[in-house]
Amino acid sequence: MKATETWPANPADYSSSGDDIGAVGIFGTEGEKIKAKAGDNGVTGDADSAKQGELQRQLSGRHLNFIAIGGTIGTGFFLGTGTALVKAGPAGCLISYIFVGTILWSVMVCLGEMATYIPTAGAFSSYATRFVDASLGFAVGWLYWFGWAVTYALSLVAAGLIIQYWNEDINIGIIIAVFxxxxxLVNYLPVGLYGEFEMWLSSLKVITIVGFIIFAICIAGGVGQEGVLGFTYWHDPGAFNEYLVSGGIGKFVGFWAVMIQASVAYQGAELVGVGAGEARDPRKTVPQAIRVTYWGIMGLFVVTMLLITMVVPSDDTSLLNDSSNASASPLVIAAHRAGVKVLPDIINAVLLTAVLSAANSNVYSGSRVLVALAEEGQAPAIFKKTNRFGIPIYSVAGTAAFGLLGFLNLSSDGGKVFNWLLNITGVAGLTTWASTCLSHLYFMRALKAQGIARSELPYVSRFQPYTAIYGLAMNILITLTQGFTVFIDWDVSNFFAAYISLILFVVLWAGHKIWYRQPRVDPARADLVRGRYNLSEERSAADGGV
Incomplete structure (x- = not known):
C-alpha cells in the first residue's frame, strides 16, 4: 500500500472573526472551507473539500540527500571556486565558506523542525503563508520558482558549452533541445524512479570530489612535480588578497565578496524541504536527510576548498580564465601544475554530469514549489493536478517550459536578457533562506499560542530561537549587500542587474499586500493541522508501504 499525502486548499485570509475561514487566494475562491477550533492541544481542523490530486510518498532519505546534492553541486562549485580564490586569497576564501556554512546550518535546523511536523511540498512558501503573512509566501514562492525555472535554462546552456570543449562545431541549440x-520526460517518471535516477547522477559528482580530495592530499604531500607544497601558497602570494580597493579594507571586501559567492554556491541544500511532501516516513527520513545533507555538503565544500588553496596559488593566471568548460576549473589547474595531463577530459565529463544533475533537480524543485503555491490559492488550481503516478503534470510542464529560455543565449541581444534573468536566481535563494528562519520564529509563536510544547515536535534543534534570529539577520544582510561592488565602481546598468531580483521581490510582496490587504497571521489561528503526517500514515509506511 502506498502512503500518500493529500493537499486540500489552505485559507489565505486568516481573519480573526468568525469560525469559518475562506480559502481565498490570488486566483480566486476555491470553494473549499476549513473549520478551525481551539482544542486542548491547539487548533484542530477538517476539510470538506474534494481531493485535487495526490503526491505519493516514495522518496527515501538517500533520495532526498541526492536531490539536494544534485541541486547544490554544479558548475558554480567546480568553476566558481577559482574566482573566489582570486578575490579573497586562501585564508579569506576558506573562512568565507565556513562562515556561510554556519548560516546554512541555521536555515536547515529551522527547516527541519517545520518540515518534520508539517511535511509539505514546496515547504518555504507554504510555511511563510501559513505562519507569517500570505503576501510573504506569495513573493517568496514565485521568486523561488522563477529562480529554479530560469536555472533550468542555464543548466541546458552550460551543458552545450561543456560539450563544445570536445567539438566546437556542435550547435548548442541542438544540445539544448535534446537535453x-x-x-x-525524466520528471514525468514516478517519483521513486526519479529519485533513483538523480541519486546515481549526483553520486558521480560526489565520487569525483572525493577523488580530487585524495589527489590533492597526495599533491600537497609532494607527489607532483612541484614537490612538497603544504601551506606554501598561504605565505606566498599570501593568505588574504586585496579586492577592488587596497589595504585592510580591500582584504575585507575580498572576504565579503566571496561570502556572497559562497551563499549562492550553497543554495540547493534546502531542497530537502521541497521533497518532504513526497518523503517516505518523513518524521524519520527528513531529520536524517537534513543532517546528512548539511554535513555532507559542508564537508565536501570546506575540505575541497582547503585543498584547492594548498595546491593552487591565488595569483595563478589560469584562474582568470572565463571559459565555461574544464579548463577554468581549479581541479584541472592543480593537475596541470602537478604534471598530470589526462585530468581535463575527466573533469569536463564530470562537469557535464554536474549540470545535467542540476537540470534534473531544477525541474523537480520548481514544479513542487508551484504545487505549493497552487495549494495556498496563490497559483491556478490546475497546477495541483496529478496523474495516477502522483506527478503534478502541469506544474512540471510549466516549469520545464522556462528551459526554452536557453535559446535566448544563441543571439547576442538575447544573451543580455538571459543574463539579467539569471541575476534573479541568487537572491531568490537568499530570500527563501531568510523567510525560512522568519517562518520558524512565527511557527514557534503559533505553537506557544496554541498550547503545543516544542518537545512534541518530531525533531527539535538546539539554541532556538537564537539560531533562527542569526540566520534571518545574516541572510537579510547578505541580500542587501550582494551587489555592493557597484557602489565601489558605480554603474547604473550593473546596479539594476545586481538588484533586479530584490526589486522584483518587493514588487511581488507589495502588489499582493495592496491588492488583498490581508493582515499577518494570528498565531492563535495559524494552521498547524493541514498536511501533518499522522500516525496512520506512519504505520502504513512502517508496515512496508512504499
Whole structure:
C-alpha cells in the first residue's frame, strides 16, 4: 500500500472573526472551507473539500540527500571556486565558506523542525503563508520558482558549452533541445524512479570530489612535480588578497565578496524541504536527510576548498580564465601544475554530469514549489493536478517550459536578457533562506499560542530561537549587500542587474499586500493541522508501504 499525502486548499485570509475561514487566494475562491477550533492541544481542523490530486510518498532519505546534492553541486562549485580564490586569497576564501556554512546550518535546523511536523511540498512558501503573512509566501514562492525555472535554462546552456570543449562545431541549440526533452520526460517518471535516477547522477559528482580530495592530499604531500607544497601558497602570494580597493579594507571586501559567492554556491541544500511532501516516513527520513545533507555538503565544500588553496596559488593566471568548460576549473589547474595531463577530459565529463544533475533537480524543485503555491490559492488550481503516478503534470510542464529560455543565449541581444534573468536566481535563494528562519520564529509563536510544547515536535534543534534570529539577520544582510561592488565602481546598468531580483521581490510582496490587504497571521489561528503526517500514515509506511 502506498502512503500518500493529500493537499486540500489552505485559507489565505486568516481573519480573526468568525469560525469559518475562506480559502481565498490570488486566483480566486476555491470553494473549499476549513473549520478551525481551539482544542486542548491547539487548533484542530477538517476539510470538506474534494481531493485535487495526490503526491505519493516514495522518496527515501538517500533520495532526498541526492536531490539536494544534485541541486547544490554544479558548475558554480567546480568553476566558481577559482574566482573566489582570486578575490579573497586562501585564508579569506576558506573562512568565507565556513562562515556561510554556519548560516546554512541555521536555515536547515529551522527547516527541519517545520518540515518534520508539517511535511509539505514546496515547504518555504507554504510555511511563510501559513505562519507569517500570505503576501510573504506569495513573493517568496514565485521568486523561488522563477529562480529554479530560469536555472533550468542555464543548466541546458552550460551543458552545450561543456560539450563544445570536445567539438566546437556542435550547435548548442541542438544540445539544448535534446537535453530539454530528456530531462523534462525524466520528471514525468514516478517519483521513486526519479529519485533513483538523480541519486546515481549526483553520486558521480560526489565520487569525483572525493577523488580530487585524495589527489590533492597526495599533491600537497609532494607527489607532483612541484614537490612538497603544504601551506606554501598561504605565505606566498599570501593568505588574504586585496579586492577592488587596497589595504585592510580591500582584504575585507575580498572576504565579503566571496561570502556572497559562497551563499549562492550553497543554495540547493534546502531542497530537502521541497521533497518532504513526497518523503517516505518523513518524521524519520527528513531529520536524517537534513543532517546528512548539511554535513555532507559542508564537508565536501570546506575540505575541497582547503585543498584547492594548498595546491593552487591565488595569483595563478589560469584562474582568470572565463571559459565555461574544464579548463577554468581549479581541479584541472592543480593537475596541470602537478604534471598530470589526462585530468581535463575527466573533469569536463564530470562537469557535464554536474549540470545535467542540476537540470534534473531544477525541474523537480520548481514544479513542487508551484504545487505549493497552487495549494495556498496563490497559483491556478490546475497546477495541483496529478496523474495516477502522483506527478503534478502541469506544474512540471510549466516549469520545464522556462528551459526554452536557453535559446535566448544563441543571439547576442538575447544573451543580455538571459543574463539579467539569471541575476534573479541568487537572491531568490537568499530570500527563501531568510523567510525560512522568519517562518520558524512565527511557527514557534503559533505553537506557544496554541498550547503545543516544542518537545512534541518530531525533531527539535538546539539554541532556538537564537539560531533562527542569526540566520534571518545574516541572510537579510547578505541580500542587501550582494551587489555592493557597484557602489565601489558605480554603474547604473550593473546596479539594476545586481538588484533586479530584490526589486522584483518587493514588487511581488507589495502588489499582493495592496491588492488583498490581508493582515499577518494570528498565531492563535495559524494552521498547524493541514498536511501533518499522522500516525496512520506512519504505520502504513512502517508496515512496508512504499
Amino acid at each position: 530539454w526533452v530528456v530531462f523534462t
